[in-house]
Amino acid sequence: xxxxxxxxxxxxxxxxxxxxxxxxxxxxxxxxxxxxxxxxxxxxxxxxxxxxxxxxxxxxxxxxxxxxxxxxxxxxxxxxxxxxxxxxxxxxxxxxxxxxxxxxxxxxxxxxxxxxxxxxxxxxxxxxxxxxxxxxxxxxxxxxxxxxxxxxxxxxxxxxxxxxxxxxxxxxxxxxxxxxxxxxxxxxxxxxxxxxxxxxxxxxxxxxxxxxxxxxxxxxxxxxxxxxxxxxxxxxxxxxxxxxxxxxxxxxxxxxxxxxxxxxxxxxxxxxxxxxxxxxxxxxxxxxxxxxxxxxxxxxxxxxxxxxxxxxxxxxxxxxxxxxxxxxxxxxxxxxxxxxxxxxxxxxxxxxxxxxxxxxxxxxxxxxxxxxxxxxxxxxxxxxxxxxxxxxxxxxxxxxxxxxxxxxxxxxxxxxxxxxx
Numbered sequence: 001x002x003x004x005x006x007x008x009x010x011x012x013x014x015x016x017x018x019x020x021x022x023x024x025x026x027x028x029x030x031x032x033x034x035x036x037x038x039x040x041x042x043x044x045x046x047x048x049x050x051x052x053x054x055x056x057x058x059x060x061x062x063x064x065x066x067x068x069x070x071x072x073x074x075x076x077x078x079x080x081x082x083x084x085x086x087x088x089x090x091x092x093x094x095x096x097x098x099x100x101x102x103x104x105x106x107x108x109x110x111x112x113x114x115x116x117x118x119x120x121x122x123x124x125x126x127x128x129x130x131x132x133x134x135x136x137x138x139x140x141x142x143x144x145x146x147x148x149x150x151x152x153x154x155x156x157x158x159x160x161x162x163x164x165x166x167x168x169x170x171x172x173x174x175x176x177x178x179x180x181x182x183x184x185x186x187x188x189x190x191x192x193x194x195x196x197x198x199x200x201x202x203x204x205x206x207x208x209x210x211x212x213x214x215x216x217x218x219x220x221x222x223x224x225x226x227x228x229x230x231x232x233x234x235x236x237x238x239x240x241x242x243x244x245x246x247x248x249x250x251x252x253x254x255x256x257x258x259x260x261x262x263x264x265x266x267x268x269x270x271x272x273x274x275x276x277x278x279x280x281x282x283x284x285x286x287x288x289x290x291x292x293x294x295x296x297x298x299x300x301x302x303x304x305x306x307x308x309x310x311x312x313x314x315x316x317x318x319x320x321x322x323x324x325x326x327x328x329x330x331x332x333x334x335x336x337x338x339x340x341x342x343x344x345x346x347x348x349x350x351x352x353x354x355x356x357x358x359x360x361x362x363x364x365x366x367x368x369x370x371x372x373x374x375x376x377x378x379x380x381x382x383x384x385x386x387x388x389x390x391x392x393x394x395x396x397x398x399x400x401x402x403x404x405x406x407x408x409x410x411x412x413x414x415x416x417x418x419x420x421x
Contacts, residue, residue: 016170023166024159031158035151042147046140054121057133058106069136075101076129088114092132096122101130117141196232203228252396253295255286255327256320262299263318266307273312280319286327287396290373295393298369298377301362302331302389309387310335326375327395334386343379366391 053070061072063083073092074081080092096107099122106123116138125131206228210221263279270277288295306316316333338346347367363379370377373393381387 016167019170020163020166023169024162027162027165028155028159031151031155035154039144039147039151043144046143050119050135050137050140054108054119054133054135057135058121058123058125058131061131061133069139071134073097073132073134074125074129075131076127088118088134088136090114091118091134093120093122096120097130097132100124100132199228199232203232251289251292252287253290253292255288255295255299255329255393256282257285258292258295258299259318259320259329261296262303265300266303270307270316273307273310275307275310275312276315278315278317280317280321282320282322286320286322288327288373288393289396290393294369295373298366298391299329299331301366302329302391305362305389306331306333306335306387309333322395325395327393329391330388331391332386332388337381337383337385337387338379339383340381343381346379347377 057070057072063072063074063081071085071087071091075097082092090113096109100107104124106121109120111118111120116136119135119137120132122132203225206221206225210218210225213221260279260281263277267277303318310316310333314334319330321328347363367377370391370393375391375393378390379387
C-alpha cells in the first residue's frame, strides 16, 4: 500500500497511459480498417478481372495467342491443340478436359504449382470443342504482397504517430486532473492546519468548564469534550495523511516501548469496558529505523481499533517480537471480527464495513505509515471470532530488500486466526 501522494501520482500516470493507449488504439484500428478495406477491394477487383479473362479466353481464345501469363488449350476432334508458346509444367489438365468433353459441364479450378497459383477454367467451346483457359496469378499475388507490406509500414508509422498524438492529448487532458489533485492536497493541508487551533481551544474550554461543575453535571460536557477530541483526531489524520511522504527516514525507535506506551494509553478506556488488556514485551529493545511519532500513531490506532470493536469483558493482547531481521507487532482481540473478504478493504480510505456505524482514515493511515517504513500490515479475522492485525517492519540495520522478501513470505493470505484468550 502506497502513500496518498504516491497513489495520486500513480493514478495520474495510469490516466495518461489509458488516454495514450486509447488514442493509439483508435488511430491504429482506423488505419487497419482502411487498409483491410483497400486490400479486400483490390483483391476482389483482381479476382473479377481474372475470371472475366478466363471466360473470354474460354469463348474466344486461340491456342498460342493469349494475353501475358495466360494459356489456351483446345480439344477438337480428339486432338489437343496447345499452340507454339511454352506452357507451364503440369498443363494442360487433361483429366478436366476429358471430363468436360464427356459431361459438357464447365470445371473451374485453382492450382498451386511452380511457385505460383493458377486459375483454370475448363468449359465446352464452339463447334463441339472443349477449351481450357489457364491464368498465372503471380503478378496479382505480388501486387497483394506489396500492398500488405505497404499497409504494415503504414501501421507501424501510424503506431508511432498515434503514440505521439496520444501522449500529447493525455498531457492536455490529464493535466487538469493532476492540478486538481494537487489543489486538493493543498486544501486538505491548509484546512487541517487552520482547524487544529480552534478545535484545540474548544476542547480546552470544554475541559475547563467541566472541571468547574459538580460530578453529576459533567456528563454532557465530557461527551462534548470527547466529540471535540474525536474531531481533532480526524483533522490530525487528514493532516498526517496529506503530508505523509513516500518513504519515511528517521532515527532508531524502540518498537517495544511504542507498544508499551500505547497499552498504557488505552488501559483506562479498556478498564471502563472491563476489557482485559495484556502486553507480551520481549524484555529488550526492538529497534527499527523511522519516525517515532508516526509509529506511535500507527500502533495507537491499531489498539484503539481493537478496543472499539471488542465487547465488554473481552480480551486484547499486544505482542512484540523479532525474527529474520523483522520486527513484528501483533494486536489480537476476541471481538466482532470481520468477513475474510473485507481484510484488504479495511485499509481503504473512508471504508464503511457491513454493520459498522463509523468510517475514517485510521487504518488507511496505519498502512501508509508502515509502508513508508518499508514494512507491511496484515489483517486476519472471522465474524464473531475476533481479529488480528500484524505489523511488520525491518529492524534497524537490516537490508531492506532482503527483509521485504522475508516479510512477503511471512504474510500468507490464508493465515489462521488466533485470538487472545
